[in-house]
Amino acid sequence: MKWKAVYMVNPHRGDIMEKIKADFLLLNAGQLVTVAGNSDHPKRGKELNEIGVIADGAVAARDGVIVAVGTTDELQKRVELTNGTVCVDACGKVVLPGLVDPHTHVVFAGSREHELEMKIKGVPYLDILAAGGGILDTVRSTRAASREQLVQVARKYLDQMLAQGTTTAEAKSGYGLTVEDEVKTLEAIRELNNSHPVDLVPTFLGAHAIPEEYKENPDGFVDLVIEEMLPAVKEKGLAEFCDIFCEQGVFSVEQSRRILLKAKEMGFKLKIHADEMVPLGGAELAAELGATSADHLMVVSERGIEMLAASSTVAVLLPATTFCVMGERYAPARKMIEKGVAVALSTDFNPGSSPVNSLQIVMGIACRQLKMTPAEVISAVTINAAHAIGRADSVGSIEVGKKADLVIFDARDYRYLMYRFGTNLVERVVKSGRLVIGG
Ligand code: NIG
Numbered sequence: 001m002k003w004k005a006v007y008m009v010n011p012h013r014g015d016i017m018e019k020i021k022a023d024f025l026l027l028n029a030g031q032l033v034t035v036a037g038n039s040d041h042p043k044r045g046k047e048l049n050e051i052g053v054i055a056d057g058a059v060a061a062r063d064g065v066i067v068a069v070g071t072t073d074e075l076q077k078r079v080e081l082t083n084g085t086v087c088v089d090a091c092g093k094v095v096l097p098g099l100v101d102p103h104t105h106v107v108f109a110g111s112r113e114h115e116l117e118m119k120i121k122g123v124p125y126l127d128i129l130a131a132g133g134g135i136l137d138t139v140r141s142t143r144a145a146s147r148e149q150l151v152q153v154a155r156k157y158l159d160q161m162l163a164q165g166t167t168t169a170e171a172k173s174g175y176g177l178t179v180e181d182e183v184k185t186l187e188a189i190r191e192l193n194n195s196h197p198v199d200l201v202p203t204f205l206g207a208h209a210i211p212e213e214y215k216e217n218p219d220g221f222v223d224l225v226i227e228e229m230l231p232a233v234k235e236k237g238l239a240e241f242c243d244i245f246c247e248q249g250v251f252s253v254e255q256s257r258r259i260l261l262k263a264k265e266m267g268f269k270l271k272i273h274a275d276e277m278v279p280l281g282g283a284e285l286a287a288e289l290g291a292t293s294a295d296h297l298m299v300v301s302e303r304g305i306e307m308l309a310a311s312s313t314v315a316v317l318l319p320a321t322t323f324c325v326m327g328e329r330y331a332p333a334r335k336m337i338e339k340g341v342a343v344a345l346s347t348d349f350n351p352g353s354s355p356v357n358s359l360q361i362v363m364g365i366a367c368r369q370l371k372m373t374p375a376e377v378i379s380a381v382t383i384n385a386a387h388a389i390g391r392a393d394s395v396g397s398i399e400v401g402k403k404a405d406l407v408i409f410d411a412r413d414y415r416y417l418m419y420r421f422g423t424n425l426v427e428r429v430v431k432s433g434r435l436v437i438g439g
């Protein structure tokens with residue numbers, strides 16, 4: 001424990017009362033949504049609806065870490081304030097743990113608004129890619145950008161995310177597709193992680209698409225990923241996870257298995273873009289390899305659902321992507337929850353399939369299209385999202401010992417967050433015990 005307890009004799013009761021020193025205190029949360037109790041394992045089934053609401057709640061922190069959680073009344077008695085203690089009055093509003101976005105492609109150059117008309121006309125996402133557009137369009141602009149330019153552009157996106165309540169996010173490479181450009185992207189992610197309040201978890205996604213120069217020799221590109229990219233990323237310590245786009249016309253299940261097995265052997269944790277457009281069996285592969293997460297799953301098979309339910313792999317659902325690619329089928333969230341799959345939600349923020357970096361938008365779509373309850377949605381963007389990126393020990397819930405990452409919303413009932421749609425309801429954001437939005 002980092003803080004020092006001071007023992008005082010209570011003159012009225014004569015017993016010993018423990019006083020906790022704090023340099024940050026949030027009081028008067030109408031609903032303090034703690035999402036406590038699931039740091040060891042992600043929530044499944046009915047657990048997803050249990051979000052630990054404390055009426056008139058309060059949180060105290062010291063050195064950026066939560067030291068006490070309870071009612072305002074309790075904490076006013078238990079917490080010893082110092083001269084410099086920052087007190088924040090939540091004025092009866094809803095307070096959530098800082099939101100966790102477990103799947104983003106936040107570092108890229110350029111934009112792809114020209115694809116919108118093609119999508120409206122019904123040109124499929126994979127056809128745009130096969131014609132050299134889509135991901136490959138962004139690869140061209142990202143290769144042409146310097147690391148500094150990538151940092152500058154992504155910093156703006158991270159500012160927007162923080163202002164909308166995201167305090168931790170996963171960030172993938174994948175628009176470089178050469179050793180040099182993948183390393184450049186991951187170095188940009190490292191620089192942002194060291195200089196921006198949003199905590200980033202880096203993922204190497206060298207196998208995001210077959211670049212133009214390997215069009216005639218896709219297996220040669222798989223060799224390049226295995227023999228050169230993975231060792232370079234490993235040697236420089238630039239990524240914690242390895243991901244792959246396992247999809248028809250992109251990487252087959254066999255190619256995905258080859259890359260991911262090698263990555264696992266080298267000590268990377270695994271993620272898979274699985275069963276997004278065509279049910280190839282990405283979910284099954286994720287469960288087989290013990291991946292930390294399987295993401296997308298719009299067209300996951302029955303067997304894939306069964307295998308995920310029996311595994312520790314978290315299913316990261318990305319309904320803003322289905323919305324933006326104008327897909328007909330959303331991931332079968334209800335069936336997954338009923339079968340016991342651990343479900344999380346994310347934006348998939350990227351320049352093509354989801355130019356959406358607001359988790360609040362995703363939360364609204366998840367209720368309406370995935371038919372998830374507001375409480376399930378909150379579990380899915382906090383503790384389960386933290387599990388999907390291996391950070392459930394430090395973020396994703398309001399509990400003693402975790403980072404003091406908190407969001408105050410302009411709402412009196414947590415269901416209001418999903419009921420309203422398209423307005424940023426964030427009033428204040430606290431990151432590691434410091435007010436970073438809405439001073
Ligand atoms: O998760 N599906 C593959 N990758 C991204 C899209 C990337 C892009 O279109 O630029 C996704 O949807």
Ligand code: FE
Pocket residue numbers: 103105273348350
């Ligand atoms: Fe993605």
